[in-house]
Amino acid sequence: MEKKMEKSTGGKCVVCSGEIVEVIVDEWDDLNERFQEVSKGFYCKKCGLKYAFVPKGIEEKEKCVVCGKETQYFRNTPIDKREHYVEGVGQVCEECAIE
Ligand SMILES: [Zn+2]
Ligand SMILES: [Zn+2]
Secondary structure, three states, rough: OEEEEEEEEEEEOOOOOEEEEEEEEEEEEEEOOOEEEEEEEEOOOOOOOOOOOOOOOOOEEEEEEOOEEEEEEEEEOOOOHHEEEEOOOOOHHHHHHHO
8 A cells, every 4th residue: 555645854845835745655576576656746734736856045145054054145145246256165154264
């Protein structure tokens, strides 16, 4: 028997602002002879809209890789528009950049 689960993603539906969950189904894997969790995609819990990806991070701010504090940049801010972005490392806040 298949078991269906809904995993919280923290994302919000852009239409109704309902919660977006990842639907996980336990499927029997003949090869490994055990149940395996298979993702069936992301759905809005409220309106049922299907998402190819979770539209989160749009308003989420980038955190400083050194101290973990929020920086003034959003995750979708292009890197060339940012200050104190260290390539290969990530975003560093103003305070940590001085040191
Ligand atoms: Zn929705
Ligand atoms: Zn910092």
